[in-house]
Amino acid sequence: MQPVPDDADPGTTKPLGATGVILVYVPGGKYIMGSTVAQIDEAFQECLTVNSACRREDLEDESPEHKVSVDAFWLGQTEVTNEQYRRFIDAGGYDERGFWSEDGWRWASNNKVHGPELWDELGLNEPERPVVGVSWYEAEAYCRWAGGRLPTEAEWEYAARGGPVGSGFVYSGSSNLDEVAWYADNSEGQIQLVRQKNPNELGLYDMSGNVWEWVANWYGAKYYRSSPGLNPTGPARREFKVLRGGSALGAALDQRSARRWYRAPDRSDVRTPFAAIGFRVAQ
Numbered sequence: 001m002q003p004v005p006d007d008a009d010p011g012t013t014k015p016l017g018a019t020g021v022i023l024v025y026v027p028g029g030k031y032i033m034g035s036t037v038a039q040i041d042e043a044f045q046e047c048l049t050v051n052s053a054c055r056r057e058d059l060e061d062e063s064p065e066h067k068v069s070v071d072a073f074w075l076g077q078t079e080v081t082n083e084q085y086r087r088f089i090d091a092g093g094y095d096e097r098g099f100w101s102e103d104g105w106r107w108a109s110n111n112k113v114h115g116p117e118l119w120d121e122l123g124l125n126e127p128e129r130p131v132v133g134v135s136w137y138e139a140e141a142y143c144r145w146a147g148g149r150l151p152t153e154a155e156w157e158y159a160a161r162g163g164p165v166g167s168g169f170v171y172s173g174s175s176n177l178d179e180v181a182w183y184a185d186n187s188e189g190q191i192q193l194v195r196q197k198n199p200n201e202l203g204l205y206d207m208s209g210n211v212w213e214w215v216a217n218w219y220g221a222k223y224y225r226s227s228p229g230l231n232p233t234g235p236a237r238r239e240f241k242v243l244r245g246g247s248a249l250g251a252a253l254d255q256r257s258a259r260r261w262y263r264a265p266d267r268s269d270v271r272t273p274f275a276a277i278g279f280r281v282a283q
Helices: 037-050 082-090 101-110 136-146 155-161 272-276
Strands: 013-015 022-024 029-033 064-072 073-076 212-218 241-242 260-263 276-279
Touching: 022 260, 029 155, 064 155, 073 155, 082 136, 101 136, 136 212, 136 276, 155 212, 155 241, 272 276
Parallel strands: 212 276
Antiparallel strands: 013 022, 022 073, 029 064, 212 241, 241 260
């Protein structure tokens, strides 16, 4: 296939080498990132209906709402699947220092990591399910091997909202969550195969629900107060990395395009969340 020019139509696709990953073109543009006070209040009231211990301050990292511009980029049509990740393993990805950051290589070497934590668990390892049980370091190494990178948080939200062809939906592709996402009310507690729900306006699948997705940024709860308006890349090094998109195990409010979550980049957190954490590739 011939290279696709960077002035292609929104949603144009191309393969990412021989990885099996299909990339979707996201034209550059401007959008409003985050949530208004009213939207956070609404999400908080929804949260209280499912968790009486819900705290409004846990949602305030979505504010203030602010204008952001991002350059054109490509993003994986789906989360990276087990089949696609297996190619990285089979190619010696865990043995090749060049694919790993210094911190990532140290972590993998010290802990004798040779594959995702949940790689052999039935119900999670079918070829067309998203790979899960991966640390941020593993996601980063895979992207480097594939010839890509992790998306920034701003890129991820822009794409989830449909980029320049977005329609202002609450979730990625619809304001009816069941149309576009697997979440606690419809997943029966199981991570599902990719591409089973409707895509968003750009042709991206599962940007809401199924598995949380690592992005490039370090997490800062107050970062939106000082975020630059052009291609923001997050705060300087912190303790946690940002996750986006919600999961098949989470409530509806976690599937909103503005929702933010975070975890340590290694596997030092509790094991359970890693059953629903994956990633997708950007370029």
